[in-house]
Amino acid sequence: MFRLARFLKHYKVQSITGPLFKLTEAVFELLVPVVMAKMIDIGVANSDKSYIWKSGIILIVLGVLGLTCSLTAQFFAARASAGFGTELRNALFSHINSLSFSEIDKIGTPSLVTRMTNDCNQVQTGVNMILRLFLRSPFIVLGSLIMGLTISVKLTLIFLIASPVLAFIIYAIIRKTILLYRTTQKKLDRASTLTRENLSGARAVRAFSREQDEISAFEKNSDDLYVNQLIAGKISALMNPFTYAVVNLSIIAIIWYGGKSVYSGSITQGEVIALVNYMNQILLALVALANLIVIITKAQASAVRVNEVFDLTPSITGGTDTHKGDSGIAVEFDNVTFHYYESGDNALENISFKVTKGETIGIIGATGSGKSTLVNLIPRYYDAVSGTVRVGGKNVKNYDLETLRSMIGAVPQKAVLFKGTIRDNMKWRDRNAGDSDIMKALEISQALEVVNSRHGGLDANILQGGKNLSGGQRQRLTIARALVGEPEILILDDSSSALDLATDARLRRAIKKSTKNCTVFIVSQRISSVRACDRIAVLDDGRLAGFGTHDELAKSCEVYREICHSQDIDISQGVSR
Amino acid sequence: MKGELSKTPLKSVLLYARPYMHFLVLGLLFAVVSVTLTLYAPILTGQGIDLLIGKGDADLDGLVPILVRLGIIAGVTALSQWLMSLCTNKVTYLTIRDIRNDAFRHLHTLPLRYIDSHPHGDILSRVITDMEQISDGLIMGFAQLFTGVVTIVGTLGFMLSVNVKITLVVVVITPLSLFVARFISKNTFRLFKDQSVTRGELTSFVEEMTGNQKVVTAFCHEKDSYERFSEINSRLGKISAKAVFFSSLTNPSTRFVNGLVYTFVGIFGALSVVSGSGLTVGQLSCFLTYANQYTKPFNEISGVITELQSALASAKRVFELIDEKSESSDSDLDELVSCEGNVEINDVSFSYDPAIPLIEGLDLDIKKGQRVAIVGPTGCGKTTFINLLMRFYDVTGGTISIDGKDIRTVKRRDVRKQYGMVLQETWLKSGTIAENIAYSRHDATREEIVAAAKSAHADSFIRRLPEGYDTVISDDGANLSQGQKQLLCIARVMLMIPPMLILDEATSSIDTMTEIRIQRAFAKLIRGRTSFIVAHRLSTIISSDMILVMSKGKIVEQGTHEQLLENRGFYYDLYMSQFYNEEDE
Numbered sequence A: 001m002f003r004l005a006r007f008l009k010h011y012k013v014q015s016i017t018g019p020l021f022k023l024t025e026a027v028f029e030l031l032v033p034v035v036m037a038k039m040i041d042i043g044v045a046n047s048d049k050s051y052i053w054k055s056g057i058i059l060i061v062l063g064v065l066g067l068t069c070s071l072t073a074q075f076f077a078a079r080a081s082a083g084f085g086t087e088l089r090n091a092l093f094s095h096i097n098s099l100s101f102s103e104i105d106k107i108g109t110p111s112l113v114t115r116m117t118n119d120c121n122q123v124q125t126g127v128n129m130i131l132r133l134f135l136r137s138p139f140i141v142l143g144s145l146i147m148g149l150t151i152s153v154k155l156t157l158i159f160l161i162a163s164p165v166l167a168f169i170i171y172a173i174i175r176k177t178i179l180l181y182r183t184t185q186k187k188l189d190r191a192s193t194l195t196r197e198n199l200s201g202a203r204a205v206r207a208f209s210r211e212q213d214e215i216s217a218f219e220k221n222s223d224d225l226y227v228n229q230l231i232a233g234k235i236s237a238l239m240n241p242f243t244y245a246v247v248n249l250s251i252i253a254i255i256w257y258g259g260k261s262v263y264s265g266s267i268t269q270g271e272v273i274a275l276v277n278y279m280n281q282i283l284l285a286l287v288a289l290a291n292l293i294v295i296i297t298k299a300q301a302s303a304v305r306v307n308e309v310f311d312l313t314p315s316i317t318g319g320t321d322t323h324k325g326d327s328g329i330a331v332e333f334d335n336v337t338f339h340y341y342e343s344g345d346n347a348l349e350n351i352s353f354k355v356t357k358g359e360t361i362g363i364i365g366a367t368g369s370g371k372s373t374l375v376n377l378i379p380r381y382y383d384a385v386s387g388t389v390r391v392g393g394k395n396v397k398n399y400d401l402e403t404l405r406s407m408i409g410a411v412p413q414k415a416v417l418f419k420g421t422i423r424d425n426m427k428w429r430d431r432n433a434g435d436s437d438i439m440k441a442l443e444i445s446q447a448l449e450v451v452n453s454r455h456g457g458l459d460a461n462i463l464q465g466g467k468n469l470s471g472g473q474r475q476r477l478t479i480a481r482a483l484v485g486e487p488e489i490l491i492l493d494d495s496s497s498a499l500d501l502a503t504d505a506r507l508r509r510a511i512k513k514s515t516k517n518c519t520v521f522i523v524s525q526r527i528s529s530v531r532a533c534d535r536i537a538v539l540d541d542g543r544l545a546g547f548g549t550h551d552e553l554a555k556s557c558e559v560y561r562e563i564c565h566s567q568d569i570d571i572s573q574g575v576s577r
Numbered sequence B: 001m002k003g004e005l006s007k008t009p010l011k012s013v014l015l016y017a018r019p020y021m022h023f024l025v026l027g028l029l030f031a032v033v034s035v036t037l038t039l040y041a042p043i044l045t046g047q048g049i050d051l052l053i054g055k056g057d058a059d060l061d062g063l064v065p066i067l068v069r070l071g072i073i074a075g076v077t078a079l080s081q082w083l084m085s086l087c088t089n090k091v092t093y094l095t096i097r098d099i100r101n102d103a104f105r106h107l108h109t110l111p112l113r114y115i116d117s118h119p120h121g122d123i124l125s126r127v128i129t130d131m132e133q134i135s136d137g138l139i140m141g142f143a144q145l146f147t148g149v150v151t152i153v154g155t156l157g158f159m160l161s162v163n164v165k166i167t168l169v170v171v172v173i174t175p176l177s178l179f180v181a182r183f184i185s186k187n188t189f190r191l192f193k194d195q196s197v198t199r200g201e202l203t204s205f206v207e208e209m210t211g212n213q214k215v216v217t218a219f220c221h222e223k224d225s226y227e228r229f230s231e232i233n234s235r236l237g238k239i240s241a242k243a244v245f246f247s248s249l250t251n252p253s254t255r256f257v258n259g260l261v262y263t264f265v266g267i268f269g270a271l272s273v274v275s276g277s278g279l280t281v282g283q284l285s286c287f288l289t290y291a292n293q294y295t296k297p298f299n300e301i302s303g304v305i306t307e308l309q310s311a312l313a314s315a316k317r318v319f320e321l322i323d324e325k326s327e328s329s330d331s332d333l334d335e336l337v338s339c340e341g342n343v344e345i346n347d348v349s350f351s352y353d354p355a356i357p358l359i360e361g362l363d364l365d366i367k368k369g370q371r372v373a374i375v376g377p378t379g380c381g382k383t384t385f386i387n388l389l390m391r392f393y394d395v396t397g398g399t400i401s402i403d404g405k406d407i408r409t410v411k412r413r414d415v416r417k418q419y420g421m422v423l424q425e426t427w428l429k430s431g432t433i434a435e436n437i438a439y440s441r442h443d444a445t446r447e448e449i450v451a452a453a454k455s456a457h458a459d460s461f462i463r464r465l466p467e468g469y470d471t472v473i474s475d476d477g478a479n480l481s482q483g484q485k486q487l488l489c490i491a492r493v494m495l496m497i498p499p500m501l502i503l504d505e506a507t508s509s510i511d512t513m514t515e516i517r518i519q520r521a522f523a524k525l526i527r528g529r530t531s532f533i534v535a536h537r538l539s540t541i542i543s544s545d546m547i548l549v550m551s552k553g554k555i556v557e558q559g560t561h562e563q564l565l566e567n568r569g570f571y572y573d574l575y576m577s578q579f580y581n582e583e584d585e
Helices: A002-044 A049-098 A101-107 A108-134 A136-151 A153-200 A201-207 A211-236 A239-264 A269-311 A371-376 A402-406 A422-424 A433-446 A448-452 A471-483 A503-512 A550-556 A558-568 B008-050 B062-105 B112-117 B120-129 B127-160 B164-218 B222-247 B251-273 B281-323 B384-391 B412-417 B434-442 B446-455 B459-464 B482-496 B512-526 B537-543 B560-568 B570-580
Strands: A329-338 A347-355 A362-363 A386-391 A408-411 A488-495 A519-524 A535-540 A544-547 B050-053 B341-350 B359-366 B371-374 B397-402 B419-422 B500-505 B530-534 B546-551 B552-561
Touching: A002 A049, A002 A108, A002 A136, A002 A269, A002 B281, A002 B459, A049 A108, A049 A269, A049 A558, A049 B164, A049 B222, A049 B251, A101 A347, A101 A488, A101 B164, A108 A269, A108 B164, A136 A269, A136 A519, A153 A201, A153 A211, A153 A239, A153 B120, A153 B419, A201 A211, A201 B112, A201 B371, A201 B412, A201 B560, A211 B062, A211 B434, A239 A269, A239 A433, A239 B050, A239 B062, A269 A488, A269 B008, A269 B050, A269 B281, A269 B482, A269 B560, A329 B164, A329 B359, A347 A386, A362 A558, A362 B008, A371 A488, A371 A519, A371 A535, A371 B062, A408 A471, A408 B397, A422 A433, A433 A503, A448 A471, A471 A488, A471 A503, A471 B482, A503 A519, A503 B512, A519 A550, A535 A550, A535 A558, A544 A558, A550 A558, A558 B512, B008 B050, B062 B127, B062 B281, B120 B281, B127 B164, B127 B281, B164 B222, B164 B251, B164 B281, B164 B446, B222 B397, B251 B281, B341 B371, B341 B384, B359 B384, B359 B546, B371 B537, B384 B500, B384 B530, B384 B546, B397 B530, B412 B546, B434 B446, B434 B482, B434 B537, B446 B459, B446 B482, B482 B512, B500 B512, B500 B537, B512 B530, B552 B570, B560 B570
Parallel strands: A362 A519, A362 A535, A408 A488, A488 A519, B371 B530, B371 B546, B419 B500, B500 B530
Antiparallel strands: A329 A347, A329 A386, A535 A544, B341 B359, B341 B397, B546 B552
């Protein structure tokens, strides 16, 4: 957590003065019992009314000063911790932005999201509590002990025994409770899973008439949950009684030994009252401290997860070349080999091919054969382990990343759209695109009807994740997004899976017709999607098993023939009109 | 009791708590005991202190019985505090368990229409989160409220019994504490609401951008997204600073008010001792302790009331779900043990929304062993047809019969048992592979399960999994490919051998080998059985006895392949564009 302290650097003053004010408040608070003791011993014993008033006014002043200090401290702590949270999130977000695909794969996007949100909040809360309480609680305990010592060294021994006992009880119970509640949480998660499952599988459950079994499983989990909650409750409910008993035993001891001291004249009646008060204050401070430790432990765990992200360094940084390459060969793979993990099998092995500008290339193969991996190397989402990928005749590693990626229109497998208008989404690739560019792209991607069927046309709103669109509509819009601004290379990564065959066919024809100079890569599982391509690359377990036209491959490539066969494509006549 | 629960949520919760009332009563009893004793302790302490006047003047012998009593009281108080917690815990957790079980049980009697038309996240949060809120807020809150009130009343009583004048001092200053607490909690609530709105905005932005980081990177959109992020973030920072500050005011402010009460009790107490009105120093110390405790329950109560309000809102949401009307009971309907597989659809009409008719006047006569292909573009409404066949939804007109029996005259489960269903959207439950296959017949032996997997061509991939048949499927089968999941669903149906089938052919995203396996498994299943197939493959369609062509939720044409081609209608166009016009330039 200390590593993250750098985000407090703009709030140095607040982070130091906050706790200091807090300490001052604690000092005032510690003085109260002493003043009260004096009021009784001197004021009451001597029947001195003006002394009583004077002490009373001192107490009020102490209260007001305490409040002022405390409010100031809280104010600084709030400012500093909120500022800390803001800077931490900004830094983390921009760090995540700098990461390349392999680092993102390492942690996974869902986990990145939790770290960005939950963990950052947790750390922020931790910082706030540290600034507010971390100094105060131990100081009150220590202060009470010292004040006790000034009254009577002997009686303070009671404090010295009671405080560690209390601290131990509180800590042990909280620790145990946290562990027990973790099991409870698991049972609750299970209830959640069962409910979600039964909702999404309502048809299956009913189709197999398993309602009763599902209910029994849920009820069994409910019983387990109940038993766990009860046990956890039993332990956590021990805290108050235990501490209460210990504090009262200490008070009994104070009065008893205090009584003896009063008899012998070494301390006064008022001082006994003061000691009782200090005992109570120690208890309150220790409870606060225990809760603080829980919060800090949580914050610490979150801090570790946040730091893990900061520890990732982007493996891909751009080159300096900002000129788009201009060569007859649009894309070239030169003996490229790639694997995702150091120890993993090669996802691509010795791939070499050249693609002429304007060609349409189909890429086909079984799941896991390396189709997506291959096209991911073109915009340099990943770097080849050996060999070279060239775009426009230049090694992709030489390009400035933005230059390279602006040459390419990519349609990822998952059709993702963002909250905003259709127009906003269409301008992702080319920020300066006009409506006519957008309409043209929409027309090619067969998405005009999607836009026309919505109120507001291009200004129609898209909900987060494109929830108000069907899968097919989303896919067509993501294709349009990649086409805006006329990219030199278009990559369709299995991006027509949600389209019916007729729409898919129309889409491919439109792309072919309207993007003459554009080099197109079509990744697909369906022969029908790639058979019309100029050439088709057949991948088999990371190797190039064939590269040629449909007719050539249908004759010579065994892997290709197998795929055709599985998809009812008749190749016996070698005809494909 | 059903149907009205959500109108009086508090009463309904109590209704559920009724069997455990004795624990609640016991808990409240222990609460009274522990509060009373807690309040009595300072009086004893005071009495003890009164015996210690000064040097040579302290009645140590008199101190012994007082301290012994104090010790016993401390012990009893501690014990009754603990027992009180146990009792309230027991009532709370048992009541919540019962309500939750009822809610879950009810899910299975609700019509599918309800489940289809309500977001699952919403139903889920009623069964899980809202329930927790009730447990934290309503029942625990009730116990706290009770303890709080008893403490206040008790403190007042004890103080009055000791000294009326100083009690008045306490009573006069206390409203200040209430006022401060109210002011703070009102502002805190507002600010926290603002904070959570902004935080929600930030979270959803992060979910969108970081969740799709690869797209952001692919389009070099980092700068834009950072700008928008940091704008929301700085707004959050400002609100959060305010919210945190206001919420942290509670403790110092109450401490201050407490301090005031303490001081005034000290001043007026000391003055009364001096003026000889009968107050002793020990009683003063006892008052000082009360003054320290007195404002605490007030603050707690104001917190509890907010909790209670949100708990009531949660209870209302939970009971709304339980109140939702169930499907009509079918316990007195006939059983349908088995069937031949003749399905007759007679003048059936159906619509989800009365204003938009979907299926009208549909007639079909399917004989045992015949194959029906359902054809149409994506989203054409094939699920509607399946919904009707399996009686997930009821027809709005006409009849569907199996072997001449109207399916509405037999038990729902018996209708559904006649069909084996394998859909493209596979559903697997968390559990092992074997458990999932045995889902169709829970008494199946391991041998039968393996045999079913073998005939579904799933055995070989299952054996390659780390734990074979005992491999646990996580998260709706995240560790399996789409094709493998479908093979498991086929094995599941293989195990129960139903007379009729509903199958859904894959469109894509399945690798070649698996695709071949699925086809073989389908072929094996279909043999000799009446089957309804959502078909994408030409060979399946052509060899069917009947083709239903669907578009936009309606059945637009029906007939055999030849008949439909002759008609030159929708099917003809579809057929031409999908299977023949592939490469027209």
